Amino acid sequence: MSKRLQSLREKRSNLVKAARDVIEHAEGESRSSLNSDEQQKYDTIWSEVESLGTEIKREEDLDEAERRMAERASREREEGGNRSDEQGDQSERRAAALMGAFRSWCAEGRIVGQAARELRDLQADVDIEGGYIVPPEQFVNQLIKFVDDMVFIRQRATVIQVPSAQSLGAPSLDTDPADADWTSELDTGSEDSAMAFGKRSLHPHPLAKRIKVSNKLLRVATMSAENLVRERLAYKFGITEEKAFLTGTGAGQPLGLFTASNDGISTGRDVSEGNTATSIKFDGLIEAKYTLKGQYHPNAAWMFHRDALKQLAKLKDGEGQYIWRESVRAGEPDRLLGLPFIMSEYAPNTFTTGKYVGILGDYSNYWIADSLAMQLQRLVELYAETNQVGFIGRRELDGMPVLEEAFVRVKLG
Incomplete structure (x- = not known):
């Protein structure tokens, strides 16, 4: 866990405790509901709790993404030695060419040069000119x-x-069948027609x-x-x-x-x-x-x-x-x-x-x-x-x- 993530979690935990203190203060005075000032204070604290929750989720996603990237890089290094270099290079060149053609189309609306040869694989059965x-x-x-x-x-x-x-x-x-029956050695149990x-x-x-x-x-x-x-x-x-x-x-x-x-x-x-x-x-x-x-x-x-x-x-x-x-x-x-x-x-x-x-x-x-x-x-x-x-x-x-x-x-x- 990153230091930032740990800090965010600790901060949220303290805010949750502060929100609960507001409720417990009202309960200590035998009130079943918060007064207007307490409600405003509670809502302000809880808004910060929600905001921190979003930040924590974002930080966790980043940590997870970095972990997956590291695993993928390690796996690719391991697999690289066992894969046919020629076949692998050809597949990678093919994918790179397709993405290059697509990238050119996104940026400029046209596909030129070497990438144009891959256009046939990107064409739909609709008007390309459109x-x-x-x-x-x-x-x-x-x-x-x-x-x-x-x-x-x-x-x-x-x-x-x-x-x-x-x-x-x-x-x-x-529809599930009924439970099995306890029977003698030669019996087969009752017939079940409920299963559907x-x-x-x-x-x-x-x-x-x-x-x-x-x-x-x-x-x-x-x-x-x-x-x-x-x-x-x-x-x-x-x-x-x-x-x-x-x-x-x-x-x-x-x-x-x-x-x-x-x-x-x-x-x-x-x-x-x-x-x-x-x-x-x-x-x-x-x-x-x-x-x-x-x-x-x-x-x-x-x-x-x-x-x-x-x-x-x-x-x-x-x-x-x-x-x-x-x-x-x-x-x-x-x-x-x-x-x-x-x-x-x-x-x-x-x-x-x-x-x-x-x-x-x-x-x-x-x-x-x-x-x-x-x-x-x-x-x-x-x-x-x-x-x-x-x-x-x-x-x-x-x-x-x-x-x-x-x-x-x-x-x-």
Whole structure:
């Protein structure tokens, strides 16, 4: 753990203690709620806690990225001696030529010289003169990796590549057979007709995003043009995907975790007992935690909006202990009732009767079907007056929960 990360964690821990001191001061005066000055002080402290949480996540991501890069470099050095030099060099030259052609196209809108020979591999079955091109697979994979680093569901979901198929079908066990029977040596047990199979189907849906980059930035930036395009597209795609994975309707888009549906998570997995009409309570969280079967707990995590976590940070158990535990070790998440939690800006945060306010689950049971077929269009004339170049990225994906018993939604009473 870096010194900066350690310092950030210690600072956040001290702020959390200060926030709790505000609450305990009010409780010491036998008040059930904070006065206006105390509430303002608490909100100010908690805002700093949230800001530090973002910084800590960023620092952890950097540490992890550096670790992966070091591992990859070491692995490549080890593999280099065992790989055919000629074959390896040819493959590397090929990939470099494709990326060179793509980089030239991003920056200048044209491909010249040696790179022009690789244009045939980047052309789509559309009008090249109109600016359409198929990015190299390396670029697409890097784009998806950038998206992974920005959002939560993709990091934990099961992601399946569907490069050419129109859909992904997977069998599901809709009804389990009854338990086995204790029998004599010659008996075979009772016949069971309850077991039933179904099917979950994912159909990648088109997703498009438009970004604008100034001509000056493309010309003088120390970062290469394709990196600029990739980072901006990753941000645009990532936010749109995360919203759909959480609240998507399933009609022309992924089916979200917070969308009640018999095709995903039905209302039978909603838990409101113990909560009030306007707030989450300790008893409600206990009900939710133990509605989820124990075999899912090792990989399970809560997900709440920061407004919900602000409420949860004040909750105590029956012995007067806060149920929220901040992490003080690198790579170890904050915990709620012993299980890690995720703060998402796109989780529901409307605290009224019957609304969803959180979820607990094993997110590997959310499946994402990715089509690697991506197109990129370069728009020059449209933004000429503002000295910018537009890029439109198009890709296809779908997602849905495939096993509802792996999830429990927290609902207000």
